[in-house]
Amino acid sequence: MKFKSLTRDRKFTVFTGSSVFDTISKDQKSLLFLGTESPMNQLTDIRDRAHLPGSEVKKLNFIKDSKTLVFRKYYRSGLRSHIFEVLLAEAVLKETQGEIIDGIRMFPRARPVKMFRILRNRFESKTAVFREIEKYNLLLKFLGKNLIALSEEFLVDYRGTGKSQIVLCGLQEYVAGPILDPWRLFGEASLMDILHSHSLVEHAKKNIAIFVKKIRQMIDQTGYIPDLAGIGNLILTCTGDLKLVDINNIVEIKLDDTILLDDKGYPSCDVSIAVLSILEQNLLGRDIPMDDLLYRHFLSTERKDRVKAIEKEFYTNL
Ligand SMILES: Nc1ncnc2c1ncn2[C@@H]1O[C@H](COP(=O)(O)OP(=O)(O)O)[C@@H](O)[C@H]1O
Ligand SMILES: [Mg+2]
Numbered sequence: 001m002k003f004k005s006l007t008r009d010r011k012f013t014v015f016t017g018s019s020v021f022d023t024i025s026k027d028q029k030s031l032l033f034l035g036t037e038s039p040m041n042q043l044t045d046i047r048d049r050a051h052l053p054g055s056e057v058k059k060l061n062f063i064k065d066s067k068t069l070v071f072r073k074y075y076r077s078g079l080r081s082h083i084f085e086v087l088l089a090e091a092v093l094k095e096t097q098g099e100i101i102d103g104i105r106m107f108p109r110a111r112p113v114k115m116f117r118i119l120r121n122r123f124e125s126k127t128a129v130f131r132e133i134e135k136y137n138l139l140l141k142f143l144g145k146n147l148i149a150l151s152e153e154f155l156v157d158y159r160g161t162g163k164s165q166i167v168l169c170g171l172q173e174y175v176a177g178p179i180l181d182p183w184r185l186f187g188e189a190s191l192m193d194i195l196h197s198h199s200l201v202e203h204a205k206k207n208i209a210i211f212v213k214k215i216r217q218m219i220d221q222t223g224y225i226p227d228l229a230g231i232g233n234l235i236l237t238c239t240g241d242l243k244l245v246d247i248n249n250i251v252e253i254k255l256d257d258t259i260l261l262d263d264k265g266y267p268s269c270d271v272s273i274a275v276l277s278i279l280e281q282n283l284l285g286r287d288i289p290m291d292d293l294l295y296r297h298f299l300s301t302e303r304k305d306r307v308k309a310i311e312k313e314f315y316t317n318l
Contacts, residue, residue, distance in 0.1 A: 045161050047120040052082045057116070062156035062167075071116060076179075076232050079264055080249060081119050085112035085174070112174040115149070119168040119248060121263065129155055129168050135250040139226055142218035147211050149175045149235075149245040168248075175245050177237040182228070182275040185282045194236055204240035205284060211242050212279050219253060219294065226250045227262075229271035255297050259306055266314050270307045273298040 046052055046060070057063055057071035070092045074083040091110035098105040123129045133153045140148060151172040158167040178194055191201045219225055227233055227249035235243050251262055251269045262268045277295055280286045288295055297303075 043161055045165075046082070046118060046158070047122065047167065049082075052118070054084050057084055061159045062169075069113075070110075074115065078230055078232060078246065080121065080246075081117045084116040084118075085110075086114040086116050086171070087112055111176070115170075115172040115174050115245075117151075117170040117172060117248075119170070121168060121248075123166060123168070126155075126166060129166055132168060132248065135224065136247050138222060138224065139218070139244075139247055139250060142222070143211070143214050143244065147207070147214065147242060147244060148247055149173050149243050151247055170248075172245070172247075175235045175237065175243045177235045177243075179232045180234040180236045180242065181231060182234070182278045185278060187282055187285065191236075191283065195238070195240055200238075200240040204236060204242065207240060207242045208279055208283050211244075212276060212284070215276060216294075223253050224250050225253055225269060225272050225276075227268045227272055228275040229266075229268050253294075255293070259303070259310060261310070264314075265317075267307050267310050270298055270303070271311070274304070274307075 052073070054071040054073045058065045063071075068089055070087045070089050071084045072087055072092075074085050077083055087110045091108075095107055095110045098107045100106075121132070123132065136151065136153055140150070149172045151170040153168065153170045156167050156169055158165045180194075184190065188201060188205070191204050192198075195201050195204060215225065215228075226244060227246055228244070230246055230249070233244060233246035235245055237243065249262060249268060251260065251272075253269055253273075254260060259267050260269050273294060277288055277299060281288050288299070290296055
């Protein structure tokens with residue numbers, strides 16, 4: 001099976017050459033795996049592994065073993081993806097060995113040139129993966145490149161378990177900045193704590209207002225909402241720009257009594273709508289219009305109580 005890389009970045013050309021697993025015997029396999037990890041662990045699908053160190057990324061059959069790049073596990077993480085910083089090897093060297101600037105040895109932190117994402121999702125078919133990529137394109141169309149971390153989504157032929165499987169990956173722009181945690185937003189003061197400047201706070205509020213408006217347009221015109229609920233999904237940059245970095249869990253909105261759960265069993269649709277209302281109410285200081293169909297449906301006390309109970313169970317089972 002061959003899948004063409006959708007990325008144009010040559011350094012990351014995805015290759016589908018024959019896997020080492022096809023050509024060696026079982027005994028040789030166990031010898032090969034007398035490394036840092038047990039054989040069991042090596043054969044576990046990367047999507048099921050709780051932790052995948054950056055040092056192992058280049059050993060994956062679909063990654064080129066480039067000397068100029070280093071993959072480093074990102075210090076923040078979520079439930080649906082493995083996230084890595086893609087760094088220039090020379091920048092990592094400067095970070096660890098330092099460089100002399102104005103007579104002083106400095107250790108500048110290497111800034112990622114890209115973020116590399118391996119999605120844990122399993123897709124039923126190639127069509128299902130393409131549908132996922134289409135949803136990303138939809139998000140891009142509605143939010144535009146200023147409000148999301150742009151990503152080049154691509155499929156790879158993952159052969160680490162001995163058989164060919166499609167895995168969705170992404171090479172994304174790196175967004176520096178603190179997380180905008182919707183559950184800790186208490187008005188403008190929260191923005192001031194992050195940005196320390198009135199003009200930047202005003203700029204951030206303008207961006208948040210545009211973000212809310214565009215998400216509302218996406219909901220009205222497509223019936224889909226991105227995942228605004230996950231911790232770390234929204235980042236506020238030091239220049240007051242708001243970016244949605246989690247661009248993969250885009251779910252359908254249904255105006256009925258069922259509380260839809262995403263692939264992880266989380267009520268992300270309901271919670272994302274709650275986050276949208278928090279941005280409007282707590283950050284932009286708007287009154288939530290209760291004649292608004294979306295909010296009236298999703299934010300009724302009875303429904304919010306049901307969502308809370310599902311969330312509680314979700315976190316208990318984590
Ligand atoms: N492009 C990016 N730039 C900066 N941080 C990112 C980027 N992509 C993801 N992150 C951070 O990595 C963590 C996990 O990312 P996320 O996209 O939410 O993954 P998941 O799909 O597992 O929920 C989050 O804290 C997020 O802020
Ligand atoms: Mg997330």
